[in-house]
Amino acid sequence: MPRPQTISRHSSGRAWFVTGPLALIAVLISVALATSHPNPTGDWPLGLLFFGLFLAAHAAILLFEVRRQSFTLNIGEIPFLLGLFFLPPLTLIIGRVLAAVLGHLSRRQPPVKLWFNVANVAAGTSIATAIVVNADVLDAAEPRTWLTLVGAMIAYQIITLVAVLVVITLAQGRLSTKELTTTTVPALVVASINITFGLVVLILLAQSDWALILLVALITFFVLAYRSYAKSLRQNRTLSEIYALTRAIADTPHDGTIVDVLLKRVREVLQSEYATLWLPKQGRYPEVLLSATADGQGLVDTVGAPESIREHVFETGSSLAVGAKFGDGPFDTALREWGAKDAVVVPLRAGSLVIGCLEVSGRLGDISHFGPGDLRLLEAIAVHAAVAVENSRLVDRLRYDAAHDGLTRLANRRRLTAALDESVAIRTPGEVVAVLLFDVDGLRQVNESLGHAAGDKVLAEVARRLRDRAPSAALVGRSGGDEFVVTLRMEAAEYAVQLAVELRDQIRDQMVFGALTLDVDTVAGVAVHPDHGSDAATLLQRADLAATAAKSVSGGVQLFNPALESRSVRRLGLAGDLRVALDETQLEVYYQPKVTLHGRRLVGVECLTRWEHPTHGSVSPEDFVAVAEHTGQLGRLTEFVLREGLRRSREWNVGQQPLPVAVNLSARTLTDPEFPELVRTLLDEAQVAPELLTLEIAEAGVLDGTDRPMPTLRRLRDLGVRLSVDDFGTGYTSLAHLRRLPVHEVKVDRSFVQGMATDPGDLAIVNAVVTLSQQFGLTVVAEGVESELTLELLQDIGCQVGQGFLFSRPLPYERLAAWYEAQADPESLQSSEVRRLRAVP
DSSP states (O other), X not given: OOOOOOOOSSOGGGGHHHHHHHHHHHHHHHHHHHHHOSSSSOOHHHHHHHHHHHHHHTTSEEEEEETTEEEEEETTHHHHHHHHHHSOHHHHHHHHHHHHHHHHHHTTOOHHHHHHHHHHHHHXXXXXXXXXXXXXXXXXXXXXXXXXXXXXXXXXXXXXHHHHHHHHHHHHOOOOHHHHHHHHHHHHHHHHHHHHHHHHXXXXXXXXXXXXXXXXXXXXXXXXXXXXXXXXXXXXXXHHHHHHXXXXXXXXXXXXXXXXXXXXXXXXXXXXXXXXXXXXXXXXXXXXXEEEESSOSSXXXXXXXXXXXXHHHHHHOOOEEESGGGOOOTTHHHHHHHTOSOEEEEEEXXXXXXXXXEEEEEESSTTOOOOHHHHHHHHHHHHHHHHHHHHHHHHHHHHHHHHBOTTTOSBOHHHHHHHHHHHHHTOOTTOEEEXXXXXXXXXXXXXXXXXXXXXXXXXXXXXXXXXXXXXTTOEEEEEETTEEEEEEEESOHHHHHHHHHHHHHHHTSOEEETTEEEOOEEEEEEEEETTSOSSHHHHHHHHHHHHHHHTTSTTSEEEOOGGGGHHHHHHHHHHHHHHHHHHXXXXXXXXXXXXXXXXXXXXXXXXXXXXXXXXXXXXXXXXXXXHHHHTTOHHHHHHHHHHHHHHHHHHOOGGGOOOOEEEEEOGGGGGOTTHHHHHHHHHHHHTOOGGGEEEEEEHHHHOSSSSTTHHHHHHHHHTTOEEEEEEETSSSXXXXXXXXXXXXEEEEOHHHHHHTTTOHHHHHHHHHHHHHHHHTTOEEEEEOOOSHHHHHHHHHTTOOEEESXXXXXXXXXXXXXXXXXXXXXXXXXXXXXXXOBOOOO
16 A cells, blocks of 8 residues: 655755755844944843743744644744843843744754754844844833834744745745735734734833733733633634535535545645545445545545554444554554554444545644544544545436446446437547447247246346457447347448347357256347438437347348338328228227236226238337327327227126226327317217226326426316326336326336336335325226236235236227136126136236
């Protein structure tokens, strides 16, 4: 693991370039004063008294850090100003220098900093003393004397402050405006207060010697207040920085920069050389070990403390502090060998789980160390940091899930589409953007024979083989169902076909699952940009058409060609045929039973339209409904199904029970203000009670982000018609939105029902829909019930009604009655009870 790096850009040894001239200035001025002043040493007992005052002034200090350097402000200006008035020059200079030497030695400063501070004090003191001596200060009551003393003190402050700034600049580089302000403003403010107080003391002493007693008491209280102010200043600064840190974390977008912001702020708040975040590897998240440093830009992978400290905190879940203010411990030796003077490490928690560590090491300033307050502060910051890290991971996980297939963890259709659009937009001349679509043939048979769990294993194995064997530059994804897509840049379409052949051969190898060996065939369709499309949707569509065509070719791989778009052309040709079919009643309505799960009693049927075209054969509802929507025949188609369904409901006389019917509506129908009146007319014509009619609207049609469907829905409900939300769960609807819908029923989409026996997520979704819908007083119908296990699970969670192949496929009306008779229990045939249906395989 990387150790902390030393400063290479600017060496602190450059401070000697400032220390030397300062010392020379002090010596020259002192010699000049000694030779020119009539009594340069004066009264030594008075000098010893002031020497004691100079030492005492070091007891109350304000400490400021700038980058890797620290400097102190104290009340030394007060005795210094008095010394300028009462002491001869050499006594004052010698006393100040000796006090500075002893004060800085007590703080164990390194030689470079020690002698710079001493030389700085000596130079400033000698210059201030020379100003006062040349001004011939005599009377403490004279304003001229005050001005002279203030001028000397200001000169002292400017010289010492400039020297400090020059040293910091030489050692660490140029200061920013903020750092310059942080350094100079507090120093000048505190110095001004001290100088003013010193003048007051001087004036009082000049009035009466008894004022000394009052001054001692006043100075004592001043020192105490001074220390309280220093403590309060540090606390206020800490609170402000914590507030700024939490605001910065909250305002940081979830774009991967949260760690950078967090560590930079933590390092500034704790005034440390290193602030480190460690997150061990967890699931798909790799290990994170990053540090913000006092001298670096951005984050680095170097750390300021040994790995053993972090591992101990992670394993125990307890904070650990090592340094001079925390006593001896088992990690002191390791820390010293690492080259750090102190470190504080706290755990990051997500609930009761420790997910990582937050660490600061190397307190800035030679005389500064981390203390118990810093430990508590870092623990408080760690709470915010853990929340920020978890939120960032949650957003990353949501983004990942939104762009990846849940079963195979490959890119989903959304990500594939975005990647294709980007590739098309920046296509390189001489290259094509190839789309290879693989359709796993026979997956439905696997699901029906062995269950969906086996089908999921097949899909996962196909995904693994594609991911492992596709070129590294390719994006592999699952576009849905049993279709997989590989997209990449290639030299020509021929190479794309060749790659599709190679991948198909590798996918078709036998798949072994325990004692079971499966042979799964695959076909592939290929489309390329710019030959076959200029956008992702067109390329995917045409690759899909090519894959469908590949099922009828020997090689199982088909490159798209315009002739394959016959289906789209066929749809256009169906427009006129659909009009004729409606006029001549060529369409037929089939009925799929809806059965109670407890008791298995018939509670209604769903009306489904079928069209046997005289030329094209069976036309799928998807095709002719789309044609009806685009040619303005949707209203006629809907009216036909409604009329036919209500007629059969009136004619039903099996079991002496009415036959409730359900009819699917398009979202476009809900925007027709005349539709509710049409429903009323058809109900009156058929003489069917409104409650026997259920209108099913797809989730996207009921909640399209606007209130446009609501007036029609309310009018239909006022008629007494039952309303149902179809395919619930496939859109973006919140369950809470059901409260504002005037509906009676929710139909759970078949994709969740069919997967609930194998996927805990699907089971949880169905359970949530059933539970909340029942709270709203809604009936729940499960679509796609195809196995006894699914039926049992639905019964356990309280679902009332189901429909699916377990009970019956859609049937013509003539066969519906026969099915009803055939599926009734013999016991119910011999009694007057409502017939109980048997499920059939």
